[in-house]
Amino acid sequence: MKSALLGIFIVFFSSTLIAQTKDSVLIRKMFEEEFHNGKSYSQLEYLCKKIGGRLSGSPQAEAAVNWAFKSLKSEGFDSVWLQPVMVPHWVRGEREQAYVLSNGKKTELSICALGNSVGTPKSGLKAKVIEVKTFEELRAMSDESVKGKIVYFSRPFPDNVLSCGSAYGNTVNQRGQGPIEAAKKGAIGVIVRSMTHAFDDFPHTGATNYKDSIPKVPGCAVSTVDAVNLSDILKANPNAELYFRQTCEMLPDVLSYNVVAEIKGTEFPNEYVIVGGHLDSWDNGEGAHDDGAGTVQSMNALRLILHSGIKPKRSIRAVLFMNEENGLKGGLKYAELAESNKEKHIAAIETDAGGFMPRHIGFTLKKDELKKYTAWQELLGPYGVQAFDENGGGADIGPLRKQGTTLIGYHPDGQKYFDYHHTSNDTFDKVHKRELQFGTVVLASLVYLISEYGL
Amino acid sequence: MKSALLGIFIVFFSSTLIAQTKDSVLIRKMFEEEFHNGKSYSQLEYLCKKIGGRLSGSPQAEAAVNWAFKSLKSEGFDSVWLQPVMVPHWVRGEREQAYVLSNGKKTELSICALGNSVGTPKSGLKAKVIEVKTFEELRAMSDESVKGKIVYFSRPFPDNVLSCGSAYGNTVNQRGQGPIEAAKKGAIGVIVRSMTHAFDDFPHTGATNYKDSIPKVPGCAVSTVDAVNLSDILKANPNAELYFRQTCEMLPDVLSYNVVAEIKGTEFPNEYVIVGGHLDSWDNGEGAHDDGAGTVQSMNALRLILHSGIKPKRSIRAVLFMNEENGLKGGLKYAELAESNKEKHIAAIETDAGGFMPRHIGFTLKKDELKKYTAWQELLGPYGVQAFDENGGGADIGPLRKQGTTLIGYHPDGQKYFDYHHTSNDTFDKVHKRELQFGTVVLASLVYLISEYGL
Numbered sequence: 073m074k075s076a077l078l079g080i081f082i083v084f085f086s087s088t089l090i091a092q093t094k095d096s097v098l099i100r101k102m103f104e105e106e107f108h109n110g111k112s113y114s115q116l117e118y119l120c121k122k123i124g125g126r127l128s129g130s131p132q133a134e135a136a137v138n139w140a141f142k143s144l145k146s147e148g149f150d151s152v153w154l155q156p157v158m159v160p161h162w163v164r165g166e167r168e169q170a171y172v173l174s175n176g177k178k179t180e181l182s183i184c185a186l187g188n189s190v191g192t193p194k195s196g197l198k199a200k201v202i203e204v205k206t207f208e209e210l211r212a213m214s215d216e217s218v219k220g221k222i223v224y225f226s227r228p229f230p231d232n233v234l235s236c237g238s239a240y241g242n243t244v245n246q247r248g249q250g251p252i253e254a255a256k257k258g259a260i261g262v263i264v265r266s267m268t269h270a271f272d273d274f275p276h277t278g279a280t281n282y283k284d285s286i287p288k289v290p291g292c293a294v295s296t297v298d299a300v301n302l303s304d305i306l307k308a309n310p311n312a313e314l315y316f317r318q319t320c321e322m323l324p325d326v327l328s329y330n331v332v333a334e335i336k337g338t339e340f341p342n343e344y345v346i347v348g349g350h351l352d353s354w355d356n357g358e359g360a361h362d363d364g365a366g367t368v369q370s371m372n373a374l375r376l377i378l379h380s381g382i383k384p385k386r387s388i389r390a391v392l393f394m395n396e397e398n399g400l401k402g403g404l405k406y407a408e409l410a411e412s413n414k415e416k417h418i419a420a421i422e423t424d425a426g427g428f429m430p431r432h433i434g435f436t437l438k439k440d441e442l443k444k445y446t447a448w449q450e451l452l453g454p455y456g457v458q459a460f461d462e463n464g465g466g467a468d469i470g471p472l473r474k475q476g477t478t479l480i481g482y483h484p485d486g487q488k489y490f491d492y493h494h495t496s497n498d499t500f501d502k503v504h505k506r507e508l509q510f511g512t513v514v515l516a517s518l519v520y521l522i523s524e525y526g527l
Numbered sequence: 528m529k530s531a532l533l534g535i536f537i538v539f540f541s542s543t544l545i546a547q548t549k550d551s552v553l554i555r556k557m558f559e560e561e562f563h564n565g566k567s568y569s570q571l572e573y574l575c576k577k578i579g580g581r582l583s584g585s586p587q588a589e590a591a592v593n594w595a596f597k598s599l600k601s602e603g604f605d606s607v608w609l610q611p612v613m614v615p616h617w618v619r620g621e622r623e624q625a626y627v628l629s630n631g632k633k634t635e636l637s638i639c640a641l642g643n644s645v646g647t648p649k650s651g652l653k654a655k656v657i658e659v660k661t662f663e664e665l666r667a668m669s670d671e672s673v674k675g676k677i678v679y680f681s682r683p684f685p686d687n688v689l690s691c692g693s694a695y696g697n698t699v700n701q702r703g704q705g706p707i708e709a710a711k712k713g714a715i716g717v718i719v720r721s722m723t724h725a726f727d728d729f730p731h732t733g734a735t736n737y738k739d740s741i742p743k744v745p746g747c748a749v750s751t752v753d754a755v756n757l758s759d760i761l762k763a764n765p766n767a768e769l770y771f772r773q774t775c776e777m778l779p780d781v782l783s784y785n786v787v788a789e790i791k792g793t794e795f796p797n798e799y800v801i802v803g804g805h806l807d808s809w810d811n812g813e814g815a816h817d818d819g820a821g822t823v824q825s826m827n828a829l830r831l832i833l834h835s836g837i838k839p840k841r842s843i844r845a846v847l848f849m850n851e852e853n854g855l856k857g858g859l860k861y862a863e864l865a866e867s868n869k870e871k872h873i874a875a876i877e878t879d880a881g882g883f884m885p886r887h888i889g890f891t892l893k894k895d896e897l898k899k900y901t902a903w904q905e906l907l908g909p910y911g912v913q914a915f916d917e918n919g920g921g922a923d924i925g926p927l928r929k930q931g932t933t934l935i936g937y938h939p940d941g942q943k944y945f946d947y948h949h950t951s952n953d954t955f956d957k958v959h960k961r962e963l964q965f966g967t968v969v970l971a972s973l974v975y976l977i978s979e980y981g982l
Contacts (some may be wrong), residue, residue, distance in 0.1 A: 086714075103687065107686045108686065232559050232563060458913040485940065506941060507942050510942075
């Protein structure tokens, strides 16, 4: 009995070892391909420099769709296609202007309109300011004291957090819900401190929301440096007036597309493993980290698998989602089609956290279930993966959750992401070639492992 | 028997858990202190912007010693002192010039003298060029074909390496030993491709070596962009001539200092745990990542321990070494004094790999011995430490090895380090505040853990 058990153990252990070795060789092969012949970086350069910021509905978004389709087509995948989807078409208009007026002195502020915001009157908006750090604080005020004023949400990113994502989570409701909360109290406009630890002159845009039942008031974001300036001025003179002007507007929805490339699975062709990022970006920068990086990593993860001669057992796809930034219509459409086409998505990986060095991979799995994948984690360790954890999910892949798909978030090192996020500073030169490439390799490896062994 | 064993297990397990919790609380306390009141970043700014590049023997190096002494003194450590040490005094002289002349066409090259190099004749040096990738290639040539020429060592950083440090290890002998090898064959000068993956216009300096028995020929480094230009020109015309001029020289040694701060151990005062970086830097940049980061991290690791109310059981020191870059006299002096003062150094931690996010901690321990520290690794995981490994050591702490000290290398994420290393581009703005601070916290934690539990 003992020796039989030992035998089983040896067989099991050896086969595991052989698989590990085979996998580690394949991953190394993909690494070599990426670092010798990879296209992640040159494609990102094209997307950022030749196309640029590409908000849904813009000519640049259309150009990005065409470019991605053509690029993927040229690789020789089994199929490449477009998924039509209607998307919002918000335009920023003229360059925003703002200043604060205190005791006859004008101090200009660096602002930008929040995405989806309505514009101000043509001549701009001028009013006194109520500064608050939380919605609770605002709600506790009398309507009278807020009415006709501009609400300034000034809660900063907390410093004492390990993850900048949690700092974002802690503050972003000011941007997303600020105009609704302010309008409920009778305010006529909103200015929000930018969502970042960085202390600089770049205002950070990002989507805001309205409710049909509540007046739509214009919202803008102010750079962190000018946020402090504004607070200082208001402290010295609570009657200081803020002026801002933005001509942004929401136009009728337009037709756009998700771009999908596929390699058919050899054994389980109707089981899908997808990796995706979003092809749209904010208009003010080049969408380099957000999410040009994820776009080219998804494209090249598939490319590395193809060029390393891997025949995946399950079908694998690179999905470039449209309209993550201000509507999520692409992610919703993808899940809707997956459902109606009865495609069983066993795993969806999202890369939308910047082109930095790999760190963590989050799964919508319990800690106990994650233990099964320790060997995978060890395979990816040399390429920068520190740990698998329970922080699975992602905006674009979220809608797949209802068909039971395991959602996987790629989380590279995140200390710098919000320095660039949604600003004119999110440009190609901020992405490090090798760091981007490590991400492509890790994503390709993960797609390969799941397509080979399932979850 | 069973229940006795269980009892032992429970007692052991509980006491371990209690220690873990106490330590995790203390580490979190240090994190809060650094991120609320830390001085790492502001001190780095001072060192880079008010003092700047500080090569051994320079007025800036003297200013750095005075500043560090004063800063540490003001913290209230048990003692702060200077260790006198004679150091080399090399000066770069006038701005270096270089061009390549082919068929009457001059192409300028971006170069800098290698540290410790002799100058060219006042009027410069002009000769034909022999391009080689390895010493073997050079040695295989006839003396006749090399004599009177300039040897161009052009082996690039390999792309397909996981760690940039290994790319450096693979190529840096061209810089360190190139002039010796070239002179052996009768060459009159050396030009070396810069040690970096970056493709840009910054030449990278760094120490080169001579032997008294071999003629000292001048050596310079060329930027990677111009390295490729030079290779292209030589390919088209092997008779192209290279001109370069540098007025650098080695002056007599001067008196300088290591700076040391100490908190006395409460239980084992003659057992030492030190953390150090080097206070000197190359002259061409601001020495921000190399090694202003390590300097302020060492100073602030001690500061966090003091300000968190920790009374270390073993004596702990921050050591700022002088002359790491072109002589290592500070590291040698420190070990000599430790020996003669009979101070038992149980661990020496070196931080000299940039102010990036923590990644690995290397120990001069075997893999089996490292397993004992799994709990520590887990404590440091949230602050960025992926793994403890066997890559212990460091230039400045190396001389302590002979007294049996465990050498510990702090290895932050290394993909960008050699982009800046030894260039005029190694400036304060390249260091990310939060990343630097995470390093300080990890180093403070490690010093605390070793001082508390030994090794």
